[in-house]
Structures are given as C-alpha cells and as structure tokens.
Amino acid sequence: MFNKVDRKIIDKLVDICGANDVSTEEEELERYSQDESGRFYAHPPEVVVKVESTEEISKVLKLANENLIPVTPRGAGSGVVGGAVPIYGGILLSLEKMNQILEIDRVNLVAVAEPGVVTNDLCKKVAEEGLFYPGYPMSVETSFLGGNVATNAGGSKVIKYGNTGHHILGLEVILPSGEILSLGGKRRKDSSGYNLLNLMIGSEGTLGVFGRIIVNLIPLPQYVVDLLVPFPTVESAIKTVPEVITESRVLPCAVEFLDRPSVEVASLYTRSRWEYQDRAESYLLIQFDGNNKAQLEEAYIRAGEACLKLGALEVFVAENPFASERLWRLRRNYLEAIKTIDPYVVTGDAVVPTSLIPQMLMKIKEIGEEYKTEILCVAHAGDGNIHSAPLKPKDVDPEDWQEIQEEILDKIAVEASLLGGAPSGEHGIGYVKKKALYLSKKSEIPLMREIKRVLDPNGIMNPGKVF
Numbered sequence: 001m002f003n004k005v006d007r008k009i010i011d012k013l014v015d016i017c018g019a020n021d022v023s024t025e026e027e028e029l030e031r032y033s034q035d036e037s038g039r040f041y042a043h044p045p046e047v048v049v050k051v052e053s054t055e056e057i058s059k060v061l062k063l064a065n066e067n068l069i070p071v072t073p074r075g076a077g078s079g080v081v082g083g084a085v086p087i088y089g090g091i092l093l094s095l096e097k098m099n100q101i102l103e104i105d106r107v108n109l110v111a112v113a114e115p116g117v118v119t120n121d122l123c124k125k126v127a128e129e130g131l132f133y134p135g136y137p138m139s140v141e142t143s144f145l146g147g148n149v150a151t152n153a154g155g156s157k158v159i160k161y162g163n164t165g166h167h168i169l170g171l172e173v174i175l176p177s178g179e180i181l182s183l184g185g186k187r188r189k190d191s192s193g194y195n196l197l198n199l200m201i202g203s204e205g206t207l208g209v210f211g212r213i214i215v216n217l218i219p220l221p222q223y224v225v226d227l228l229v230p231f232p233t234v235e236s237a238i239k240t241v242p243e244v245i246t247e248s249r250v251l252p253c254a255v256e257f258l259d260r261p262s263v264e265v266a267s268l269y270t271r272s273r274w275e276y277q278d279r280a281e282s283y284l285l286i287q288f289d290g291n292n293k294a295q296l297e298e299a300y301i302r303a304g305e306a307c308l309k310l311g312a313l314e315v316f317v318a319e320n321p322f323a324s325e326r327l328w329r330l331r332r333n334y335l336e337a338i339k340t341i342d343p344y345v346v347t348g349d350a351v352v353p354t355s356l357i358p359q360m361l362m363k364i365k366e367i368g369e370e371y372k373t374e375i376l377c378v379a380h381a382g383d384g385n386i387h388s389a390p391l392k393p394k395d396v397d398p399e400d401w402q403e404i405q406e407e408i409l410d411k412i413a414v415e416a417s418l419l420g421g422a423p424s425g426e427h428g429i430g431y432v433k434k435k436a437l438y439l440s441k442k443s444e445i446p447l448m449r450e451i452k453r454v455l456d457p458n459g460i461m462n463p464g465k466v467f
C-alpha cells in the first residue's frame with residue numbers, strides 16, 4: 001500500500017532538511033521506534049527527519065505524499081497509546097528542533113510557540129510575566145506543546161480550567177499536500193463557518209502536522225493551597241468528591257483520587273511517603289487557587305469539613321510550594337512508578353460523568369475479578385477521568401498478556417461509554433485503543449473516515465492510528 005524509503009527519497013530529504021537532520025542509523029531508528037505505550041507496540045521508522053521550520057515540514061509532506069510514503073509526526077514520545085509509533089515504517093517526522101517560544105503578548109494575553117516547546121518551558125516563561133498557561137498535562141516536564149494539542153491532553157486542572165483544547169486559539173496546520181493553513185489566531189471569538197481549529201485539536205497527527213501554536217494565557221493565580229485527605233475506603237473518598245465541589249463554594253482546580261496500591265507504588269518510586277499510608281485505603285488530593293486569600297481559606301476549610309463529615313481520617317493542608325511539591329511529586333510520578341513493577345503495563349483512560357465514578361470503579365473491580373488481575377486506579381476525579389492499570393499476573397506470559405490486557409482495557413472503555421462516557425478522556429486513541437473507539441463510537445466512525453479521506457486522500461498521515 002505504501003512505498004519504501006529509497007536512496008532517491010533520502011537524497012531529497014537531505015536537500016530539504018540538510019544531512020544533519022536526516023538519519024537512517026540503526027541506533028536512531030531504534031530510539032524513535034516506541035513511545036510510552038512500551039515495547040509491545042514498538043516499530044522502527046525507515047528514516048528519522050528532524051524538521052526546523054514550517055517550510056521544511058511542508059516540503060517533506062509534499063514529497064511523502066507524491067511518493068506514497070507514510071509520515072508519523074512525533075513530539076516528545078511521551079504518549080501512552082502508540083500514537084507516535086511509526087507502525088508502517090516510513091518517515092518519522094520529529095518536531096524536537098522547533099522548540100522556540102516566539103512571543104508572549106501581554107495585551108492579547110496569548111503566547112505564540114513552536115510545536116516542539118516542552119510544555120513546562122512555556123509555563124515557566126509565561127509565569128515570569130505573571131501569566132499562566134492552564135492547558136498543561138501532568139507530563140508537563142517532558143511532553144511538547146504540539147503533542148498536547150494533537151492528543152487534546154488533559155491534566156489535573158480540567159475541572160476549573162478545561163483541557164489543552166480550551167486554550168488553543170490558533171494553529172498553523174501543514175496538510176499532506178504541503179499546503180499551509182492558518183486556523184484561528186489571536187482573536188477570542190469566531191463564528192465564521194465550520195470550526196476547523198477544533199477539528200484539528202486531538203487529531204493525533206492523522207490529518208496534518210502542527211507548526212506554530214497560539215495559546216490562551218490568564219493572570220497567574222497568586223495563592224495555591226493543597227489538601228491531602230486520606231480515607232478508610234475507596235467508596236468514602238469517591239462519595240466525597242461532589243460534596244467538596246459544592247460545599248467549598250469555590251471551584252477547586254484539582255480533585256485527584258488515588259487508591260492505596262497506587263500510592264504505595266508511587267511512594268516507593270519517589271522515596272517519599274504520604275501521611276496515613278499504614279491505614280488509608282484511598283486519598284483525595286484537592287487543590288484550590290485564586291487571588292483572594294481570605295476566600296481561599298474559607299473554601300479549603302469548608303472542603304476539609306465536608307471531607308471529615310464523610311469519613312476522612314484527617315485533612316492535611318499544604319500552603320507553601322515545598323509542601324505542595326512533596327504531594328504532587330508522588331502523584332505526577334505514578335505512571336513511571338507502576339512501570340517499574342510492571343514494564344508491560346498500559347493504562348486505561350476512560351471518562352464518565354463525574355457522578356458515575358463510583359459505578360465505574362465498581363465495574364473496574366468486577367472486571368479485575370473476572371480476569372484475576374489487580375487493577376490499580378487513579379482518577380482526575382473532578383472531571384470523571386479514570387486511569388486504570390491492570391497488572392500482569394506473575395504466572396501469565398508477556399505475549400499472552402498483551403491480548404488479555406487489551407481485552408480488559410477495551411471492556412473498561414465500553415463500560416464507560418455505556419455510562420455516557422468515552423474510551424479516552426485525554427490520552428487519545430492512537431494504535432492501542434482503536435478497538436475501544438470502534439466499539440464505543442461505531443456510528444461516528446464513517447464520518448470521521450470521510451473527513452480523513454478529504455484531508456489526506458493518500459492516507460500517508462500517521463496511518464494505522466485512530467481507525
């Protein structure tokens with residue numbers, strides 16, 4: 001279906017990008033053969049191309065399109081669904097060298113950045129100007145802005161600020177034909193025709209490659225307070241979430257849920273402990289931010305009281321950046337931590353309406369019992385997004401486990417959809433969750449395919465992903 005990358009194509013790629021940015025070395029091909037979905041899903045590209053400008057992207061795509069060569073765009077490779085894995089070989093298009101923050105516009109409250117900017121670099125840079133980019137995921141220190149847009153990443157602060165997509169005002173998109181589209185801009189309103197900008201957000205590199213990105217900024221909240229709340233049961237923590245949200249009368253910016261085994265694993269990995277680890281079965285990590293200190297104090301006291309009323313063992317308050325970091329470091333490292341005890345682990349990312357989290361957790365428990373495996377759960381409980389991690393039982397072969405694991409995660413995704421949710425809340429579909437998408441959004445897929453056909457008639461853009 002596709003052509004191979006031959007000497008002639010390599011020479012043309014070198015003409016476009018320069019010899020330093022085109023590599024067919026074994027080691028380099030290996031390096032770009034997987035993302036965080038792990039070794040089950042690895043496949044090497046035929047050539048790695050590191051583009052340095054929009055014009056280079058355009059020329060590379062045009063060349064690939066004319067010669068039927070598949071192209072897989074890649075950000076930092078921190079994706080967990082195989083989105084950046086070049087499963088058909090071809091060109092691996094790395095955006096890592098397009099890493100400049102081009103402008104911070106304090107009047108329009110936007111920043112303009114290239115797709116290879118590490119998200120945290122943008123967050124830190126705008127913070128120096130007293131501004132805040134709220135669209136960042138938990139992988140803020142490693143992932144790139146372009147990858148965040150392509151997966152419509154979320155994070156812990158979606159309940160208050162929304163996900164990445166809520167903060168993208170403009171996007172340069174390079175289509176497989178080489179045509180450069182400029183969608184949106186610094187303007188904040190636009191009801192002129194179809195919203196192509198939103199179509200591109202979350203398209204996982206299957207419709208085009210993103211160049212410049214214009215993001216929304218807001219004033220940096222002056223005060224941040226975190227509550228760490230241990231609970232004696234999973235149920236008591238989850239039941240408390242809606243109460244915290246209504247009782248505190250100020251919207252928290254994060255409400256994270258972690259079960260005991262997840263905390264234990266992350267605790268070992270980070271060599272730190274949370275309070276009450278000897279007796280808590282689950283935790284909520286709740287964050288408030290704002291500019292009115294008195295209002296914030298009132299809000300977290302109310303939230304703490306609601307937690308205690310519903311059975312919390314204690315409420316710990318972190319009011320300074322060091323105490324906060326101690327709590328969040330453990331949460332941020334959870335995924336890395338479980339990989340150390342199970343290198344084969346792939347996490348689910350189903351999302352349900354917040355009120356149905358208890359039901360969803362119950363379903364996950366039942367599925368774990370059915371397959372005789374432990375399923376660790378953490379959740380962005382404030383927005384209904386549950387990350388479930390089935391652990392490989394010791395007596396099961398890794399090869400057999402891949403199939404079983406996929407079956408478990410597909411089941412969880414379908415259950416979430418039946419509850420009015422979706423198979424992915426923030427990681428995307430990539431390669432790993434295609435079946436889950438098919439099972440849960442069957443009726444929408446023909447239209448998605450039509451859109452893909454119009455924008456990418458030769459199907460060279462990240463083939464084998466999403467559908």
Ligand SMILES: Cc1cc2nc3c(=O)[nH]c(=O)nc-3n(C[C@H](O)[C@H](O)[C@H](O)COP(=O)(O)OP(=O)(O)OC[C@H]3O[C@@H](n4cnc5c(N)ncnc54)[C@H](O)[C@@H]3O)c2cc1C
Pocket residue numbers: 035036072073074075076077078079080082083084095115137138139142143144145146147148149150151152153154155156204205206208209210211332333335336426427430462465
């Ligand atoms: C420890 C850890 C924590 C994580 N926490 C979160 C979290 O809180 N929230 C969350 O949403 N995700 C999280 N993730 C997953 C991952 O970090 C996100 O999916 C992230 O948005 C991927 O960005 P990336 O730059 O690494 O993209 P990659 O993995 O390189 O690519 C992801 C997808 O985007 C496409 N792509 C990349 N760049 C472009 C571009 N410029 N143009 C077009 N397509 C492009 C790729 O083809 C691929 O389909 C986590 C991962 C890890 C390992």
